[in-house]
Amino acid sequence: MAMILELPHVGESVVEGTIGKWLKQPGDKLTRFEPLVEVITDKVTMEVPSPVDGSLLKILAQEGETVPMGAAIAELETADGSSGSAPTPVSLPTIAGPAGPAATPASTQQAVPTGTTGYLVKNINPVGPTGGGVGTEQETRGTEQVEETAPVSRPSSASATGEAPGGPSRPSPAVRRLAKEHGVDLAQVSGTGLGGRITRDDLMQQVEGKAATPAASPKAQPTPVDAGPDEQHVPLTPVRRMIAEAMVRSVSQIPHAWSTVEVDVTGLVAIRALVRASFEQREGVGLTYLPFAIKAMAEALKKYPTLNASWGGDKIILKRRINVGIAVSAPHGLVVPVIHDADQLSISGLAKALRDLTQRARQNKLTIEDVQGGTFTLNNTGALGSTISYPIINHPQAAIVTTEAIQKRAVVRDDAIAIRSMLNICMAFDHRINDGAESGAFLQGIKSRLESMGPDTPIY
Amino acid sequence: MPRKKPARFNGTEDSEVGIAQTPEGMPEGLTAGDLVDSYTKMILVRTLDERIWALNRQGKVPIAASCQGHEAAQLGSLLAAQKDGRCFMFPYYRDLGLKMAAGLTPTQMMLSFMGKEGEPYSNARQFPLQGADLEHNIIQISNVVGAGLTQAVGYALACKMQGEDTVVLTYFGDGASSQGEAHEAMNFAGVHRLPVIFICENNHYAISTPQRLQMVTDDIASRAQGYGFPGFTVDGMDLARCYEATREAINHARTRGPVLLEMQVERLMPHTTDDDHLRYRTQEELDGIHQHDPVATFGADLLTMGIITEEKAAEIKAEALQAINDATDAADAANPPDASTMWGRVYSE
């Protein structure tokens, strides 16, 4: 088989060589490693050995000719027979150049911008263990390839987001200092660092009034990582981590009890259908069932204040204001913006407030005030088609209520079957604060208000 | 080895001509005046040496290494260097005599031993007489014996590179001659034929280690052959012989390369004020070597030669005592260096 012999690379600063003397002539037999040609470079004169057993077919670079490194200098025939196929160019294992069969002339030079910082050359040998520079004996002898091997990458036991068991409990010195300088209450800041710790950036965002809520987290949705043949692992975003912690906290600290009422909202449906179009045109805001539900709830909370409360260990803390949080699904996870003083807003006001909060939630533009101070939470699970839920209380509130999907159902009315629009309202309550009596009365309060809504219900 | 009794000097000690004459039996260049001068210095050195031991026992001098027994070797070799005028010295810690005779005043010596402000070698940052006295061409950086030899060789190399004809004298003891660097220094000096004189003050003890445990050979001078240059043993108790050997060595070193001079001396006192040499030497041995006290024998020789009289000797002694008393008082009254001077000069500006 014919092959092309190229002038080998002998070092990073040598770019060309001059053919000194051919030690063999065309037709001569070649033995592997036998010196074949003398080449002169500005660093060293070297004898280039034959890479194969075979014979010299043709000299391509004449004595006295200067050729660049990598240029073809001879055509050889290997001992395992000849064929008519095109000769394949083969570089000798480079004497002090790139290691490995994939090395090509082009790969010895890296096209990188240098500057005075410079760069680390990858594909040539460093100095030998006990010395050596350009053009030393070590190179010409072509001893063992001391490669610039790729660094051995140890499988890291730590995940990308750290493996601290639980998070750091004390704020870092930087966070403490900045909190003091800017008068920030650390309890009001949510953290996006390891284990939910408040990072310096979290604090500065708080200070600068930007969203420090989980919804504002700039991190993209994580992609699953292969973990063996049977599993994939999804790394946790800070939002996910926080929600997880909040849920565990609620469920472990609050003794939950659940109750459900069925509400006949046929009248509500009717009024909404009536006013909806003109409302939207006039106000520029859509009118869903939610403002009506919030209104009913807020009024019921006024009447049953123990449902607008918190467990205080040795007391029950009644909240004066009625701030209703609405669970919203934002791009980065669940958020609960709050309509403050919901009892003082009209249906229209509630609709506008709702629209503003949900829009900003979806745009990651909620402020810290938007998510603080909630005393009661509503989750519109019905939007996803749910008919019964067993919600988890938003700690440390006294209760949470869901509005399920409104369905037309066959119910019994006055001993006859009627088709009515039915809405389930489900509630979980903290059984330390309230018993079935109060919570049941509260639910009934909501029910009666909703069932009384009709064409006379004032929107404004 | 019995010493030769010197011949009587026929010059008149009071006349200028007499003072400038070399007495019979004395080496060329060593005049009667030099001998009187050397004796005066020797008495001053001895008086200081005895005084600092006493001060140490009083708690005023923390540490001192005596040169008693070494005076002839130190002053004799120094005299040759001073007369040559183009020498530089790297002494070692026992060269109190050399360092004083090189030009320091008794008060300066006392300031050094008491660690007071104005101390000439290091402003009392170091042990007494350690650092550099460049005014008198002396450097001794450390106490690591042997380290000075390679430094001296480097100094000589630099002089040669600069085309100066300086000769460097480097002093060390028999113990230091075992240091690897002593070998390295002599080897290098031999290879490059440097103008260095290696002067070993062999007092046969390195603290408590006797010579027989320090080396196989009876002498150190014979090692020079291994380095390609001449080595000589010299009677280190005889100032004139030491002067002569050093003078010859300076001439050789300047033109032909290194010389090793082994000046054989006796250490009359313990290693330092912290040592008790009765732990490893017998009183009989010590009594024996005191018979050869070079100060006593030098004085006796000068009397015999008629270069000094008994009255002159007494006068010299009294003046020395006065000088040392004055120096003691002056140094005693002086302040230690201000604490602030601990800082600074870690680097050269």
Add this chain to the structure above:
Amino acid sequence: MAVKNVIEAVREALREEMQRDSTVFILGEDVGLRGGVFLATQNLIDEFGESRVIDTPLAEASIMGIALGAAFQGMRPIPEVQFSDFIWPAMNQLIGETARACYGTNGALPVPMTIRVPYGGGIRGGLFHSQNVETIFFHTPGLKVVAPATPYDAKGLLKSAIRDNSPVVFLEHKKTYRLVRGELPEEEYTLPIGQAEVKRAGENITIVTYGLMLHYCLEAAEAVAGEGIDVEVVDLRTLRPLDKETVLNSVKKTGKLLIVHEDNVTGGVGAEIAALVADEAFEYLDGPVTRLCGPDVPTMPFAQTLEDEYMPNTDKIAQALRKQAAY
């Protein structure tokens, strides 16, 4: 500007300073006729003669002692230790004598000496041709210690070291000799000793490093840049005196610090920097000070797998950066 490697930069600096000042001379093993085992002093003997490029006997203690004595006399010697691993016989002359000479003579004896020390591993040098010896000198008042990582820094700092009137231990990482290339100006320049350089500006994490590791740190910084981790890389360039200001300013900016060095972790230069930062930038720390260094194994071993296990590299550094960022 021409692109050169570190050994060429060193050689240029030596040559220029020897031309500039006739009191500058070189001494060491094989520095003259052979031009040095790394060719750092190649051809200098032809230009300056054997009196100024001296092939010494094989005796490290005396190489340093003789250089010191020559410095006392007023010459400007550049002794070379052939490999850092062989510097130990010279320790008294370097730490006992040289470091103390100026202080111990109350300033009477400056020591304008530059001790060149090829050091460092990653070249299959095993336990006796790879050692990191910088820390003991870093610890010693009276010495200056310089450790450049690029040709530009090597040349500029070596010229300054030679001109400095204090003794400078000049560390040249052997692996950077041929493998790091960079631009060198045609015109004359020096760089000040005692000044670090921010080789890559960033906002989230500071790396402090020196020597070969600089280049792996730069690569690691690029690797994590796409993950939203913006790394600032501070190249110390001089170990003693330490450029505290640059280090502290960077840590105050980012709040997080990773120190990377090849030398053993315990008691290394990184420990000093961690202490410095804990003392003078405590209020600015938003995370613990961490170190990624050589392990507490005497030196990197000979076999490739063992050497790789020892050596910090781009991947290990990137992992450490990710961990820091997540805190």
